[in-house]
Amino acid sequence: MDKTLPSLAAAVADIPDGAQIMIGGFGGSGAPIELIHALIDRYRETGSPRDLIVINNNAGNGSIGIAAMIKAGMVAKMICSFPRSSNAEAFNEKYLAGEIELELVPQGTLAERIRAAGAGIPAFYTPTSYGTELAEGKPVEEFDGKMYVQERWLRADIALLKAETGDTMGNLTYRLAARNFNPLMAMAADRTIVQVSTLGEPGTIEPETVVTPGIFVDGLVHVPDPQQEEVLVRTEVVY
C-alpha cells in the first residue's frame, strides 16, 4: 500500500471551496508550510479553494503560512484557541473589519474535540469554561457534585499535517515538540495529507516508535528540508 503523492500540487488539488481544514502545528512547530503554500498557489491560479474554515491552535503569524492564506482572502472562519502571535496583523485586520469569523475554543477543549471526532465520540463533558462566556448556550450537567460543560466533536474534511519521518504506508513520527496537534488531526479528518521530511519503505520505522499509525493517513508528500514558520517570520518573509 503506497500512499505517496507525486507533488505538493497534487496533494492539495482536490480540496473544495468551503472545506473545513485542520492544519497541524503549534505556532511554527509542526506547521506544514509547504502544503499551505501549495494551497495558496492553487488559489492564486484558479480562485479556489475559498471560503475555507481553518482549524489550528493559532491564526497565523507574519505573512506566511496560515497568515498568508488569510491575507489572500481564502479563509472565512478560524476555529482556534489563541489568535495572537508575534505578528497577528493578517488575522487582526480581517477580524476587526468583520471579514473573518472566529470560533474561540479553550486549548484543551480544542484538542479533546478533535480527539473525540477521531475516536467516534460525538460529545463529552469537561469542567473547562464552565460559568464563562465560552460556555454560553452549551448544555451543562452535574457529575459527582461538580458542574461540567458538554462539548461536541470537531471533525474536518481535510487535515494538512507535518511529520518528521514517514513510511509509504503512512506510519509517522514527529520531531521534538512538533507533535502537538498533528496526531490528533490525523485521526479526525476524512482525508489526511502529511508532508514528511524523510520518506522510507515500510519497515524503516521501528513499530515501537510509530506515533501515528498509517491507518489514519491517506496521502504523503516528501518535503526534504522543510521551512520553519518561526524562521520565516523572524526573517520577515512574505508569501
Place this chain on the structure above:
Amino acid sequence: MAYTKLSNAQIAWRAAQDIEDGAYVNLGIGFPEMIAKFQPEGRDVTYHTENGVLGFGKAPAPGEEDWDLINAGKKAITLNPGASFFHHADSFAMVRGGHLDLAVLGAYQIAQNGDLANWRVGTKGVPAVGGAMDLVHGAKRVAVITDHVTKDGKPKLVETCTFPLTGLGCVTQVYTSLAVVDIEDGHFVLREKLPDMSFDELQALTGATLHVKDSIGDLIVPDLG
C-alpha cells in the same frame, strides 16, 4: 506609605518558595514563567508546557534555538534529562485529569470565592484564551501571581469579578506585590503582608474583606536587584 511594594521578580521568588520537592508544575506564559528562575536549591521540579513537553529546562543560548522545541509561549526551550514529548490531548489529560500539582497564572481580577478573570478585559479587540480555562481546573493547587492593584490603583482582589471569567472558584492562593493571600471557604485569608505596611493600609487596597486566621506572617524577600 513607608513600604516598598515587591518587584515582579520578588513576587515570583516568593511563589517559588512554596513549590514542593517532586512537583509537576505548569507556569503560565509571561510573568509566571519567571518563577522557574527562583526554584529553591535541592528541589526537584518537573515543568509541563501545554504544547506537549514535560521536563524542559532553561532557554537555549541565543543562536542555539531549535524552533521545533518551544514552550506554550512560543519561546525556545531546552530539555532536561528524563524529558518527554506527547500530543495535545495527552498534554491536556495531564491538566484536566488532575495530574499537575501546581499551575501558576497571571490575573486581571481574583474574587474572594476563587473566581479568576485573566483572559480578556472587555469586549473589544481580538479575544484569545489559550489553555488558561483548562489549567484552572486541572491542577491540585491553582495560584495567581499579580500586582496587588491595577496600574491605575484599583484593587485586583475583589468581591466579584467584573471582567469576563476564566473559571469559577478555581484559585487557591494569591501572591501579590504586597501580600500572600489564601482563598478558603469563599474568603480571602491573609497569610503574609509586607512588614512595613499596616493591615489597614493593605485592606484599603483590597476590594474585599481580608480575614485573619492564626497570625499574619511577614512577607520578606531578598533584594533581587
